[in-house]
Amino acid sequence: MLSADQQSTDSERPEAAALPIVLEGVEKFYGGMQAIAPVSLTLAGGEAVSIVGPSGCGKSTLMRLIAGLDQPSGGEIRIGETVVAAPVADMGIVFQRDLLLDWRNVLDNVLLPAEIKGLQGMTPRALELLRELDVADFAKSYPWQLSGGMRQRVAIARALLAHPGLIFLDEPFSALDALTRDQMNVLLQQVQASRNATTLLITHSISEAIFCADRVIVMSGRPGMILDDIRVPFERPRRLAIRETAEFTAIGRRIREHFERAGDLVG
Numbered sequence: 001m002l003s004a005d006q007q008s009t010d011s012e013r014p015e016a017a018a019l020p021i022v023l024e025g026v027e028k029f030y031g032g033m034q035a036i037a038p039v040s041l042t043l044a045g046g047e048a049v050s051i052v053g054p055s056g057c058g059k060s061t062l063m064r065l066i067a068g069l070d071q072p073s074g075g076e077i078r079i080g081e082t083v084v085a086a087p088v089a090d091m092g093i094v095f096q097r098d099l100l101l102d103w104r105n106v107l108d109n110v111l112l113p114a115e116i117k118g119l120q121g122m123t124p125r126a127l128e129l130l131r132e133l134d135v136a137d138f139a140k141s142y143p144w145q146l147s148g149g150m151r152q153r154v155a156i157a158r159a160l161l162a163h164p165g166l167i168f169l170d171e172p173f174s175a176l177d178a179l180t181r182d183q184m185n186v187l188l189q190q191v192q193a194s195r196n197a198t199t200l201l202i203t204h205s206i207s208e209a210i211f212c213a214d215r216v217i218v219m220s221g222r223p224g225m226i227l228d229d230i231r232v233p234f235e236r237p238r239r240l241a242i243r244e245t246a247e248f249t250a251i252g253r254r255i256r257e258h259f260e261r262a263g264d265l266v267g
């Protein structure tokens, strides 16, 4: 017999519709300092987009503006038909620091957004996500018992819990060792491929930006502006071996040349 928790329906909601994101002349000043020069950009619903650029060029600022966590100094951001003026409800977000609560076990960490939003019966959904991210065996463990890669898997599960139509990832893997980061890149593109969410990934890694995205936006040093917008042609699911192909290498070279020209080095 199902428990009361399992009988509820929030857990079975369909994936949210993937929404397009439109930026028109978006700029940001902090005091007299221009962090972002006017940026215009359209992300199609369901598109997986990476933003790569030198440190301090405004990548995180841009993501915060799109997520409604900060307001632009000029221009407009729309998600679907709605102008962003407050934190966006339909989003899952993953940061470099996983922000897991050490006193809650893994399952309860994943369920935290459901508690905050008052969603009922999300335990089956949370367990299903932990299975998808290959950490179900650790559902009753505490974050401090997990490796960095496992913690980020849990953070991704938490971000996906409420079926978000938008997934934002701000340098999610930059604290991980190289091998774990490769595994997480494969996992992320699997997660993207099996969902219909618009995904924005911020990264310093050119290789990660290409591997995980349908499109790479290259930003200049501060004030951040768009230098290039590159379509990534590889089919999904992707294997790490595509990084050795001439096509992948050529995209990497094209991105690197922007930074070499400007004197910025990116990993």
Ligand SMILES: Nc1ncnc2c1ncn2[C@@H]1O[C@H](COP(=O)(O)OP(=O)(O)OP(=O)(O)O)[C@@H](O)[C@H]1O
Binding pocket: 030, 035, 053, 054, 055, 056, 057, 058, 059, 060, 061, 062, 222
């Ligand atoms: N709340 C703030 N108040 C004042 N200045 C800020 C604030 N947030 C960011 N900045 C400044 O705006 C610029 C862009 O910062 P942002 O964090 O968006 O860059 P980034 O490209 O994400 O950098 P990194 O790759 O190093 O994380 C930086 O010069 C930063 O110091």
